[in-house]
Amino acid sequence: MSTTLTAKKENIISYLKETFYDVGKVTLFALRFFKEVIKPPYEMKEFIKQCYVIGYKSLPLVTITGFIMGLVLTLQSRPTLAKFGAESWLPSMVALSLIREIAPVITALICAGKVSSGIGAELGSMKVTEQIDAMEVSAINPYKYLVVTRILATTLMIPLLVIYADGIGIIGGYIGINIHSDVNFYRYLAQVLESITFLDIFPATMKTFFFGFFIGMIGCYKGFNAANGTESVGKAANSAVVTASLTIFIIDMLAVQITDLFF
């Protein structure tokens, strides 16, 4: 009995040790970004390529999801607002919901699935096939070339994709409203713009920079630290999606608290 308890205790201690070790490794990996990003040489060509891959190539997916978000939100909210005779508030409600919460979180989650897993699989595969080692022995800093460029690209592109999703979502909302009634687009847009203030846009946009940073960072960390063997490539991609998605929710929760505190 006591042997079993000792074994369990040892397991828990070893698990805690590993967890703290991992947290330390992730922190050092993330902190290294700030050190490397300011040091020349700057890998502009790779950065632009990553912006294209992460930003431009995600546009079709973000367009479809953004449109559906706006359309569904409008159709789902309409009956409730109609009950209270507040149908005229629909454009404002849809716009605010999209800009403050739904578009940033959903877009970030989609990018966690597409971008973070892509980066995790790509770097994991490079690690397994010794391409990262090959860079290192050629005296090329693989962290700077592969990690810094990708984290910078996600940090910059995710906010742009979210702003784009906001716009598409608002158009989706307009079509949703017009399924049941006939509203002029300019009137709809005027009502949307009237209801949005700087304090709606600013905190929502700020948090998307953090979403982007962590989506890139987690994908890179998982790929860069993939173990040997092809199986680890899949694990790196999978683990990147799960961790990035969870991190998005945690950042979102913290962002709401901070916004409440200051705005």
Add this chain to the structure above:
Amino acid sequence: MTQEKTNLELNAVTTVNDSVIEINELYKSFGKNEVLKGVNLTVNKGENLVILGKSGSGKSITIKCIVGLMDIDKGEIKVFGSDITKLDSVELNKIRVRIGFLFQNAALYDSMSVRDNLGFTLKRHAKDLSAEEVENQIKEILESVGLSEAIDKMPSELSGGMRKRIGLARTLILKPEIILYDEPTTGLDTITSREISELVLEIQKKYKTSSIIITHDMPCAKHTSDRIVILKEGVIHVEGTYEELEKSDDEWVRSFFI
């Protein structure tokens, strides 16, 4: 083209004392698994040293430690007289530029064409070269490995032997003084293995390189080696020329040559 060495040539090479790599009491373990337990090794200038040993004996780990890809537990690795275990990343990179490393699977960058695989490294270390000069050097190196026609191909379009040659070309583009070969003929047919072995010798003659060759391929070892060391249980068990070791009294050593 066969370039077998005569015994006279072998002796001439091995008597040179000017060492480019000197490993003293190298220890490396992974958890409780002690892989290297005090390896002592010297590579002389202009020499091809072959390291033999059973799988898992630490051959690849030894050469990865030489280029600083793996941290060591204890010991000293002197490359061109500098202990690389004590260098910072800037100093280490200055040494790395002088060392070429051919990985077992060539480790070509999948997302880049052959031209970019070679140019990627060159452009970063020879910034004063014009685009035309870079292109000329790439073509020249590709010609020296006999693959000029592959310049626009992607790594996925290359055969195993071609990948090894391109990997070698990428290694040569910085004109290294030392080349570390990690199983250069593994996974290749007999004829291609022979071609790669000949290429290793050609490179040694043309570029005056010193090399460590890790291999399980005995014809390759015979063809390329000036000297052979065999790793056993984490230490250098025996050292000598191919001919000497082939006639060793130690049955375990002879088993490699059957």
